[in-house]
Amino acid sequence: MISSYVVSLSNKSSLFLNGSRRLHLLNKNAYINGQWVSAGSKAVFPVINPADDKVITEVPDMEAADAKTAVDAASSAFKTWKNTTAKERSNILRKWFDVCAKNTDYLAQIITAESGKPLAESKGEIAYGNSFLEWFADTARHINGEVVPSPWPNKMIMLTRQPLGVVSVITPWNFPFAMITRKVGALMAAGCTCVIKPAEDTPLTALAAAQLAEEAGVPKGVINVVTSSRKNAPAIGKVLCEDPNVGCISFTGSTHVGKILYGMASKGIKRVSLELGGNAPFIVFPSADIEHAAEHAMLAKFRNNGQACVGANRFLIHKDVFEAFVQAFKKRIAKGCVLGPGTKEGVTCGPLINTEQSKKVAGLVEDAISKGAKALIGGKPALDIGSKFYESTILTDVKPEMKIYAEEIFGPVAVCHMFETEQEVVTIANSTRSGLGSYVFTKDLGQAFRMSRQLDFGMVAINDGILSAAEPAFGGIKESGIGREGSKHGVEEYTDIKYTLFSALDK
Incomplete structure (x- = not known):
């Protein structure tokens, strides 16, 4: 059991979990220019635990004016932060990494409380998110320029990378810690500041991360956190996209919202980094190790209970191994998918994030079954556990006329299709405007290389159900986004290339 901690009453509140635990690092105010502040209007909105529908705490329901204050603070801080050395920025990021690592248990409690994911998975997210702070602490000292051979004998060409300025960071609810560190670690390494x-569903993790950044020595104004309900989100988004002091918008979320933000950013010709929705195929060829494929199908589908942009959405199984794979997958789901509140020991699948998402998943399955699809396991809400729980499900006999055939499910539903030829499965897999992640299982080396080349996705995993790490470049093509996160390219997203010409060197 994690010990209880007494926290400051001035800007924090406590929540008892299961009657014995408190949430440490639980802030009830937003964070602007190094200060814990309320909304200018003093309005608040509740943060709900999706496992039991109880209010965790209330946080400021900020408006456009509050967002403007935060942008101005970040802009002011940029004037000094951009002039810090790469070594200084590296040291601060390393300290932030260390502080977060020491507070893993407390951060995980907050993630579980507001997102619903099991504690073990929340701790896994902290480790994953923290890996970006560690990576970008190292990368900060390797943002190199170039000296280009000059076509003139008396001149020298130098290219350097300059930080963009203030970055608006808009993050999703499914990985509330990792999506912040993946963006903020990179932009800070480059010398940028952020808002x-x-x-709306998961603001508490962001506030906890900001508190730990402050403890690590991040100067005031470099990181600012603005919280708001859905009602005020559009007005805040407008400021974060259109304010002249903002140099870049970094967003992870739905393609629909991404297009809106992209349109607003275009008014000021802002740089954008967009990681949008996916529709990942999970392809199993006859040569695949079926047990291995089924094991990794669990990772690809049920991580965060299916609420992941790179989660497998369409299982495309060769007819020769379809039955064997489906049965192996079903067996693992029956044994490994344990529904319940994330604080309960042994639980592997928590609730869906909110009522809207619960209705969407249930509606997609109901539509498919009403039109002839079969649920081999699951297929309905688990209302005996809570209002937002849904059974882990396998659907077969899904046809193109069903809504679930082409939509990103974002829930614990595996849709299994049968194919016969390699070209057929490539055509099916590519028949989407999404192009984020994809998964291929085969022992045929030539086939693996062909799939890597022919699949229209930004990322292809061969014989593995997990793609993400700090070292590779994460991102999609088509309507799944612009730019890359992680790797050295993740830092370069937040820089401009400056060309300096040194002339008259012979004088």
């Missing part, structure tokens, strides 16, 4: 607008 974070966390998802």
Whole structure:
């Protein structure tokens, strides 16, 4: 059991979990220019635990004026932060990494409380998110320029990378810690400052991360966190996209919202980094190790209970191994998918994030079954556990006329299709405007290389159900986004290339 901690009453509140635990690092105010502040209007909105529908705490329901204050603070801080050395920025990011690592248990409690994911998975997210702070602490000292051979004998060409300025960071609810560190670690390494607008469902993790950043020595104004309800989100988004002091918008979320933000950013010709929705195929060829494929199908589908942009959405199984794979997958779901509140030991699948998402998943399955699809396991809400729980499900006999055939499900539903030829499965997999992640299982080396080349996705995993790490470049093509996160390219997203010409060197 994690010990209880007494926290400051001035800007924090406590929540008892299961009658014995408190949430440490639980802030009830937003964070602007190094100060814990309320909304200018003094309005608040509740943060709900999706496992039991209880209010965790209330946080400021900020408006456009509050967002403007945060942008101005970040802009002011940029004037000094951009002139810090790469070594200084690296050291601060490393300290932030260390502080977060020491507070893993407390951060995980907050993630579980507001997102619903099991504690073990929340701790896994902290480790994953923290890996970006560690990576970008190192990368900060390797943002190199170039000296280009000059066509003139008396001149020298130098290219350097300059920080963009203030970055508006708009993050989703499904990975409330990792999506912040993946963006903020990179932009800070480049010398930028930021305003974070966390998802309405999960603002508490962002505030906890900001508190730990402050403890690590991040100067005031470098990181700012603006919280708001859905009602005020559009007005805040307008400021974060259109304010002249903002140099870049970094967003992870739905393609629909991404297009809106992209349109607003275009008014000022702002740089954008967009990681949008996916529709990942999970392809199993006859040569695949079926047990291995089924094991990784669990990772690809049920991580965060299916609420992941790179989660497998369409299982495309060769007819020769379809039955064997489906049965192996079903067996693992029956044994490994344990529904319940994230604080309960042994639970592997928590609730869906909110009522809207619960209705969407249930509606997609109901539509499919009404039109002839079969649920081999699951297929309905688990209302005996709570209002937002849904059974882990396998659907077969899904046809193109069903809504679930082409939509991103974002829930614990595996849709299994049968195919016969390699070209057929490539055509099916590519028949989407999404192009984020994809998964291929085969022992045929030539086939693996062909799939890597022919699949129209930004990322292809061969014989693995997990793509993400700090080292590779994460991102999609088509309507799944612009730019890359992680890797050295993740830092370069937040820089401009400056060309300096040195002439008259012979004088």
